[in-house]
Amino acid sequence: xxxxxxxFDGIFTDGREIYTTNLTPGKNVYGENLVKIExxxxxxxxxxxxxxxxxxxxxxxxxxxxxxxxxLYLGAASGTTSSHISDxxxxxxLYCIEFSPRSFRDLISVCEFRKNMLPILADAxxxxxxxxxxxxxxxxxxxxxxxxxxxxxxxxxxxxxxxGGLGIMAxxxxxxxxxxxxxxxxxxxxxxxxxxxEVLELINLEPFEKDHASIVVRHP
Ligand SMILES: C[S@@+](CC[C@H](N)C(=O)[O-])C[C@H]1O[C@@H](n2cnc3c(N)ncnc32)[C@H](O)[C@@H]1O
Numbered sequence: 205x206x207x208x209x210x211x212f213d214g215i216f217t218d219g220r221e222i223y224t225t226n227l228t229p230g231k232n233v234y235g236e237n238l239v240k241i242e243x244x245x246x247x248x249x250x251x252x253x254x255x256x257x258x259x260x261x262x263x264x265x266x267x268x269x270x271x272x273x274x275x276l277y278l279g280a281a282s283g284t285t286s287s288h289i290s291d292x293x294x295x296x297x298l299y300c301i302e303f304s305p306r307s308f309r310d311l312i313s314v315c316e317f318r319k320n321m322l323p324i325l326a327d328a329x330x331x332x333x334x335x336x337x338x339x340x341x342x343x344x345x346x347x348x349x350x351x352x353x354x355x356x357x358x359x360x361x362x363x364x365x366x367x368g369g370l371g372i373m374a375x376x377x378x379x380x381x382x383x384x385x386x387x388x389x390x391x392x393x394x395x396x397x398x399x400x401x402e403v404l405e406l407i408n409l410e411p412f413e414k415d416h417a418s419i420v421v422r423h424p
Contacts, residue, residue, distance in 0.1 A: 207241050212267040214292035215249075215260065222249045222260060224291035228317045233287040247291065251412040254285040255347055255374040258412035266405055266420045268370040272296045274341040276364050278328040278356070279348035282310035283321070289345070290318045299338045303327045329356045331363045340366050347374040351381075354396045361401065365423040371401065377415040386415045397421050 207216045207223065216223045223239065223246035230245070232238055237248040251257035260267065269275065269289050273296040280286045280300035290298055298321045302308045308325050315321040326333045328348055344365045346357050353373065361371045375393050377386035387408075394406050401421035409416040 205239065205241060207239075207244075207246060210260075212260070213270065215267070216246060222251075222257065223247060224249060224288045227291045227294065227320075231317060233314055234282070234284045247288070249288050254288065255409055255413055255416060255418060256285045256345070256372070257288070258409040258416075259372070259407055259418040261412065262407050262409060262418075264405060264407055264418070264420070266370060266372070268343045268372075269293055270296070270342075273343055274339070275299070275343045275345060276338055276341045276360060277301065278344070278346040278360060280311055280323070281307045281347075283314035285345075285347070286311075286321060287314055287318065290321050293320055296320060296342075297322060299324060299334070299341070301326050301328050301334065328360060331360050335363070338364055340364060342366060342369050344369070344371040346372070349374075349376040349379040351379055353380065354393050358397070358400050361421070361423055367423055369423050370404075371421045371423065373397075373419050373421075374409075375417045375419060377417070386417070390417045390419075393417075394419060 210217045226245040226247045239246045249257045251261045269292045273293045275298045277286050277300045280302045300323050311323045315323045341364050357373045377389040380389050405420040407418050
């Protein structure tokens with residue numbers, strides 16, 4: 205088996221799947237395959253379990269995570285996607301916000317072995333709650349599946365994202381309005397965000413995630 209570089213630094217491919225290098229060799233996070241080649245261990249990144257993985261495989265032109273990135277991650281759940289970002293931002297930091305105590309317990313066990321991940325039990329709709337811990341970041345990533353997701357994303361971007369920094373939001377159409385066509389909801393979200401930021405990309409995440417899209421914006 206041979207591993208090649210993917211389209212962005214920190215991501216690899218064997219021609220079928222994408223991978224990150226495992227920051228915690230021997231340990232997986234969500235049952236993903238571990239593959240060792242020439243003394244480097246890679247973790248398969250499952251696009252059906254991670255909207256960021258799906259966005260990459262759907263051909264996104266944006267992947268703002270680098271070795272030194274500071275990232276605010278809203279809706280970290282039990283750490284599936286954030287662990288892959290943690291594999292990449294090895295000299296950076298990920299502030300992982302999650303408000304469900306149950307998911308937070310699982311998140312803590314992932315963060316215990318990943319020193320660049322800081323778990324924070326807080327409500328993303330109240331960004332002032334974590335201002336004592338979180339500073340200015342390079343990237344805001346949000347995946348919270350809530351009705352008010354656009355306004356929550358805007359508040360966090362304005363408070364924490366650096367000028368010129370990127371924000372990525374996973375949009376779950378059915379959380380916003382079950383009766384409206386997903387494409388109409390995606391357009392509505394795009395319009396809301398374009399009033400505040402430069403919208404760079406909107407991608408439908410099917411077939412990996414039904415009725416979901418990802419949107420990438422730049423803070424002025
Ligand atoms: C779809 S899951 C996230 C999956 C995760 N991003 C991943 O790919 O590994 C959504 C998560 O957002 C959390 N969430 C929803 N609303 C939130 C809020 N206002 N503040 C913090 N977390 C929230 C939920 O508890 C849930 O764990």
